[in-house]
Amino acid sequence: MTRRVYLDHNASTPVHPEVVADMLPYFGEIFGNPSSVHAFGREAREGMDRARERVARFLGASADEIVFTSGGTESDNLAIKGLAYARGRGHFITSRIEHHAVLRACQWLETQGFEVTYLPVDELGMVDPGDVKRAIRPDTIGITIMHANSEVGTIQPIAAIGAIAREHAIPLHVDAVQTFGKVPIDLDAMGIALLSFSGHKIYGPKGVAGLYVRKGTKMVTIQHGGEHERRRRAGTENVAGIVGFGKAVEVRARDMAGEAVRLAALRDRLWDGIRARVPDVKLNGHPTDRLPGTANISYRNVESESVVLGLDLKGIGVSAGSACTSGSVEPSYVLVAMGVALGWAMGAVRHSLGRSTAADDIDYVIESVEPIVKKLRGALPVGAR
Amino acid sequence: MTRRVYLDHNASTPVHPEVVADMLPYFGEIFGNPSSVHAFGREAREGMDRARERVARFLGASADEIVFTSGGTESDNLAIKGLAYARGRGHFITSRIEHHAVLRACQWLETQGFEVTYLPVDELGMVDPGDVKRAIRPDTIGITIMHANSEVGTIQPIAAIGAIAREHAIPLHVDAVQTFGKVPIDLDAMGIALLSFSGHKIYGPKGVAGLYVRKGTKMVTIQHGGEHERRRRAGTENVAGIVGFGKAVEVRARDMAGEAVRLAALRDRLWDGIRARVPDVKLNGHPTDRLPGTANISYRNVESESVVLGLDLKGIGVSAGSACTSGSVEPSYVLVAMGVALGWAMGAVRHSLGRSTAADDIDYVIESVEPIVKKLRGALPVGAR
């Protein structure tokens, strides 16, 4: 078998063995519906309550401030639309580099009579808190800025934005899907009213995520039905998934700090190795204020999907900044918003490291990428250079 | 340990061992994000595609008509709001005995300028197709009627309603969460445009469900974000859950017919046993057109939660028709809509049987319930009789 190296942890992660072990009994043995009052239901509820406690403790929140959802996308939708519909109309502030879950929820609100300001970012992918302040209007009802961008890893100055939000008594929603369990989050110091976070980015299962809702935040549910999750999210809970999520958070609480240091070193090894061997490369995003395990590297005038394919054939999983979907290649909107030139943006490849990444994996990637880029550049029309 | 008998399969079911086995590799080994183009992503997508094929085959649909969601509640919300928002305004027809996921989605639409007619049912819990026909207006944009009610099990005359819907070119949504995998569903013969169905009611995992959307049905997504599920449901897919769901459906395809016969016999044994030993009891719902495993039995002038508690203490899990939530007991709105008198409605207990149910479980329940009801009636104020 060919060697396999997974460097796409920002896309998804393998479920941690301890997490799988904790989930297993909740399929066949503890299977009740947590809304049921009998013993079968109570056992399921207890598992779920324990997970909620774990997540709350990790965030320094109280258990009834945690809403479990089906994914980061749902958490973002719930936060943004839940704030909006609780108020009926008004103005939102967000940035141009948010995840599609945020951007398209905002665009939806625009079709429903709300207004949205999309803030620019600088060439490192940073939102200027001053821009946030200037965008605030008397009818601003919410600010939603992500903690770290999944493509380039740049970490936003949330505390500064939170202070502004608090000053104007506007709830701040933070999409922390890429930072939760990877870098510290202080809800109070950062002035966060709502926080989206997800399981499958931190070695928990897919299909489960959470939304922190600060006590007293006025919001409504967007998925209508039963009285689950204190009426903030209807539908029978994904008990096994929630139990696994709780365990994943517990494991992260234990491992997070050490792993951040280790991954940052490996990430630097990767970048140093590539730039030593491949000409015309560039690191996208903030050089220091970024996710420890993320390196977004542009190969000028090479189409990133070709690099991804070349590495894929070597057993390496990375992701392309540009994506050719339904017959049209778009450079990443994040890189475009950062003002990265097209010749660079089209060649952006994201490497995101994780638990299993070892130093020799990094070396294997460095060795593998060099001839691929060379070959691709060999077939390149001169005019494109 | 006390004996345990689970008779609440309409609330949730244990995951089938074959399903757990199929899911397991999708946690730690095949963990990619199905949107990723590299091998890790493709493997995950293949598992998901296989599950989609299985579900489609079971329904006689094509794979691209299946949308995976996080639960029956989401499927109902997506169907109803997805139809509504694709049209902007108009009128819906539903019934008074729908699940809260449907009723509250409809109520939400009313707050957004849509109109809804809530049809009555007869004393057996049946919607009259004639009522559907009479309720149709020029601006009717959707009809949503459940296949079988979870509390009493009455199966609606969907084919007749579907014929009317088709005649008027109005899309019919059917909430089949309680029938999918339990009784046959013929999408074409029944004139169904959208069908909600769920995993955890048929020995699949919680947190995964589906919506069938007939080709050509105009609808929009309600969870905004990435391009997943052919843009009908954004968010990284719950791959392991979907794989399990696919397996659960395959197992049902194999076991469904035989089990329906077996459960109907056990259900009749239960009802015959109880009415032979306990006076003043009544079976709610349709005597024949109902779910094979469901028996909703009223003990007159006894509060059903007391019976549920009494049985719980004997290790038996059943569910109460009335529920005392936040300090107020409401009789089931389904029984109220059926015109069941309060003294009967308050004493309704639902027994829902399943795979693991054996004849001696049924006998144990019959033996157990008799003294409980007797004792409760002994403490009863005469006036209440």
Add this chain to the structure above:
Amino acid sequence: MRYSPTLIDHFLNPRNAGLMRDPDGVGEEQDAGCGDLARFFLKSARGVVSDVRFQAYGCGPTIAAASAASELITGRALGDVTHLEATEVERAVDGLPEDRKHAADVVARALRAAARACLGGAPEGG
């Protein structure tokens, strides 16, 4: 289990359940939200509760609370019973979940009414 073993015991084996033929006082209360109902029949001798019977309709905790309270007040001065607090009834079943506090409340109110009826209707020194 969300209920205490004491509560469960009273629910499974209610003490003093049933009708009393010739009571000195009857008190009845119904919970406005819940519809749960408790009715107490008291007999007294020299100002002290000498016998109790109750009837109840409602969820398990209401039945258990009525049973536990019936033991609690046996032998107690009627004047004290007119001041019986819901918290004392709750303690008698070793606590109640938040959403079932009403059980102790409806029982305490019914007992206070029954004790008042005894005092009001009974001859001096009866």
Add this chain to the structure above:
Amino acid sequence: MRYSPTLIDHFLNPRNAGLMRDPDGVGEEQDAGCGDLARFFLKSARGVVSDVRFQAYGCGPTIAAASAASELITGRALGDVTHLEATEVERAVDGLPEDRKHAADVVARALRAAARACLGGAPEGG
């Protein structure tokens, strides 16, 4: 793998990639949606393609299709190449996924243009 082994082989080991110094004809096409670009350089002898070079920019299938097509048309009559169909290019890489059909298309169009340029610009019988 969503791509055929043939496609992968051409992607990993592109045949005839690079510049040609003194071509008889050059053809270039860019996919409008995708931005993928293919450029072919042809040399001909007696109306037949005698040598090919290509340059391409784009996703893997475009590079592979260009490589496969360069082999396909070597030795073929220029007149035939002016009619080259995308489907033939696609067959040369053993098929393409639906969302990558454009790769065959852009390559076929570039080759037809290159062949036309050869015929138009070349002396009779060249």
